[in-house]
Every structure is written in structure tokens, then in C-alpha cells.
Amino acid sequence: MKALHFHDQLRYTPDFPAPENRSDEIIIQIASAGICNTDIEITRGYVPGFNGIPGHEFYGYVASVPDASYDCLIGKRVTAEINCGCGKCSFCKADLERHCPDRTVIGIVNRNGAFAEYISVPLPTLVPLPDTIPDNSALFIEPLAAALEIQEQMAILPDHRVLLIGDGKLAQCVALTLKPTGCSLQVAGRHKWKTALLQQQGISTTLDQTSLPDHAFDIVIEASGSSAAFGEALTKVRPRGAIVLKSTYAKGFSFNPAPVVVNEITILGSRCGRFSSAIGFLENHRPDLSCLISKRFPLTDGIMAFETAQRKDTMKVVIDCIPER
Numbered sequence: 001m002k003a004l005h006f007h008d009q010l011r012y013t014p015d016f017p018a019p020e021n022r023s024d025e026i027i028i029q030i031a032s033a034g035i036c037n038t039d040i041e042i043t044r045g046y047v048p049g050f051n052g053i054p055g056h057e058f059y060g061y062v063a064s065v066p067d068a069s070y071d072c073l074i075g076k077r078v079t080a081e082i083n084c085g086c087g088k089c090s091f092c093k094a095d096l097e098r099h100c101p102d103r104t105v106i107g108i109v110n111r112n113g114a115f116a117e118y119i120s121v122p123l124p125t126l127v128p129l130p131d132t133i134p135d136n137s138a139l140f141i142e143p144l145a146a147a148l149e150i151q152e153q154m155a156i157l158p159d160h161r162v163l164l165i166g167d168g169k170l171a172q173c174v175a176l177t178l179k180p181t182g183c184s185l186q187v188a189g190r191h192k193w194k195t196a197l198l199q200q201q202g203i204s205t206t207l208d209q210t211s212l213p214d215h216a217f218d219i220v221i222e223a224s225g226s227s228a229a230f231g232e233a234l235t236k237v238r239p240r241g242a243i244v245l246k247s248t249y250a251k252g253f254s255f256n257p258a259p260v261v262v263n264e265i266t267i268l269g270s271r272c273g274r275f276s277s278a279i280g281f282l283e284n285h286r287p288d289l290s291c292l293i294s295k296r297f298p299l300t301d302g303i304m305a306f307e308t309a310q311r312k313d314t315m316k317v318v319i320d321c322i323p324e325r
């Protein structure tokens with residue numbers, strides 16, 4: 001099958017072995033898959049040990065099932081939870097596969113991803129897509145789930161003053177999911193055209209973070225990926241407030257913990273979330289996410305798609321793995 005394959009570098013190959021039928025997995029024909037920053041970090045070698053097909057933000061159609069009892073799924077439009085747990089440990093039993101020590105992660109840890117014609121996923125990870133969710137919105141379920149994870153970890157209330165640092169792909173999803181909370185939301189971005197997308201959604205933005213008052217925000221969410229932003233978050237959060245870290249910081253950084261201790265700041269790490277929350281959000285709020293898609297490429301031009309995704313003037317770049325149905 002056609003696929004983008006990473007081994008030391010990303011390559012397009014027309015003859016990658018297609019996944020074989022297994023008794024515990026389902027094979028999906030990929031329709032489209034979005035490129036996220038994690039995929040770009042994989043191609044730069046920042047995700048240790050990953051060799052294989054990247055890609056974890058996708059939807060497609062069920063192509064093959066383990067046996068006749070699943071035949072009703074054939075042809076259904078679906079996506080899949082990216083964390084595939086062992087199903088036996090205490091995390092998996094608590095519906096927290098994303099913390100299973102033995103998990104594989106689609107397109108990130110020991111499991112092939114979605115920049116290909118077909119993908120095989122464990123049965124429990126399969127997520128059917130309601131007809132009310134348009135194709136372009138389905139591509140954002142994984143980042144929306146990650147954005148909504150913040151609200152699973154902490155309550156965000158209408159009287160909260162929230163500063164979101166970042167205006168990229170993940171930050172846009174975080175901003176959209178915060179809007180319905182009714183909190184007083186301010187986004188500090190770096191790019192005029194990206195903050196303009198947020199303004200179109202009625203969200204208040206600034207390009208000059210220094211103009212915002214210091215120690216004034218109950219919650220500061222860092223989703224820019226810049227290590228310098230952590231220091232900025234410490235300056236903006238109020239005493240006894242919280243800083244939420246959404247970036248994984250490929251390179252790490254050092255910081256002085258004294259202000260965290262003195263001001264009793266809560267630091268909350270936040271990563272993947274539940275797809276069911278993202279689907280509920282899309283059904284209830286029906287945001288138009290097409291404006292976040294900058295460009296689309298066929299799978300055969302996947303390398304060009306990755307080059308484009310790294311340009312400063314693009315937001316989400318999508319790879320179409322089968323022609324329009």
C-alpha cells in the first residue's frame with residue numbers, strides 16, 4: 001500500500017506491507033489524516049525509538065473485521081482512540097489507557113499510524129463517527145480531546161480569568177473548547193493571521209503579552225511550545241493560581257522554582273483526552289473547523305505536505321489518502 005514511512009528520515013513508499021487481519025483488530029481504509037506537531041517532531045527524530053508510519057489525527061471507513069459478528073461495521077465512518085492499552089492494568093480498568101505502561105500509541109509509540117492507505121487498530125479503540133460531524137471536523141477529534149482534557153482535570157468557571165499562550169493548531173482547539181465555559185479568556189499569540197482566526201470566533205487576543213497585567217490570571221495555559229513561555233506564564237498567573245502545560249517541549253528547559261513555591265502555584269501537566277468528550281463537543285457546539293485547514297495534499301505528495309506543514313504561514317495541513325467518495 002502507499003504510505004509515508006519514518007526510519008531516520010520520512011519517505012514515501014508505494015509498496016509498504018498492508019496490515020494483515022487479526023482476531024483483535026479492525027482494518028480501516030484511511031480517508032484523510034492531519035499533520036500535527038508531534039508528527040513533525042517524529043520526522044526530526046525528537047520522538048525516540050519511533051520507526052514506522054506516523055499520523056494519529058484521522059478518519060476513514062472500516063475495511064476489514066475479525067469475523068462475521070462485526071460485519072455491520074463494514075463501510076462505517078470511524079476514527080480511533082490513539083492510546084491502545086493492555087486492557088488489564090489498573091489504568092486500563094479505570095478507562096485511562098492513555099497512562100497504561102504497556103500501551104502502544106497510534107503513529108507515535110510502537111504502532112503504525114494513519115499516513116497510509118490502511119491502518120489496523122485494536123477493537124476497543126474504534127470510535128464510530130455520528131453523521132452530524134462533518135469530515136473536516138472529524139480530523140480535529142484528537143486535538144480537541146487533548147484540549148478538553150484540561151477541563152477533565154480542572155473546573156474552568158465563568159468567573160475565571162484565563163490566559164492562553166499560543167495561537168497554533170493546539171491552542172486554537174484549546175480556545176474553542178474554553179469558549180463555552182463562559183470564562184474570561186484572553187489569548188496571547190505571535191501571529192496576526194492566527195489571532196485573527198480566533199477573533200473571528202469572538203475570542204479576545206493580543207500580540208503584545210507585556211501589555212497584559214502581571215499576576216492577574218487565575219489560570220494560564222501554555223500551548224505555544226516555547227520554553228520561554230513558561231517564565232511568561234509564571235509572571236502572569238496570580239498567587240495560588242494554576243499553570244497548565246500543554247506542550248511537550250522536545251528540548252527541555254531549566255527554571256527557578258522559587259516563585260512557584262512562594263506564590264503557591266499549581267502546575268498541571270495535560271496531554272491526551274477522551275474522544276467521547278470531543279465528539280460531544282462537536283455535536284453540541286458545531287464549530288466550523290474548516291478555516292483551520294490551510295492546505296491538502298494527496299498521499300503521493302506526502303513529503304511535500306510535511307514541508308508545507310512546517311512553514312510559518314500554515315495551520316493544519318491534511319493528507320488525503322483516498323480520493324473523495
Ligand SMILES: [Zn+2]
Pocket residue numbers: 036037038056057142143
Ligand atoms: Zn496530534
Ligand SMILES: [Zn+2]
Pocket residue numbers: 085086087088089090091092097100101102103
Ligand atoms: Zn494497561
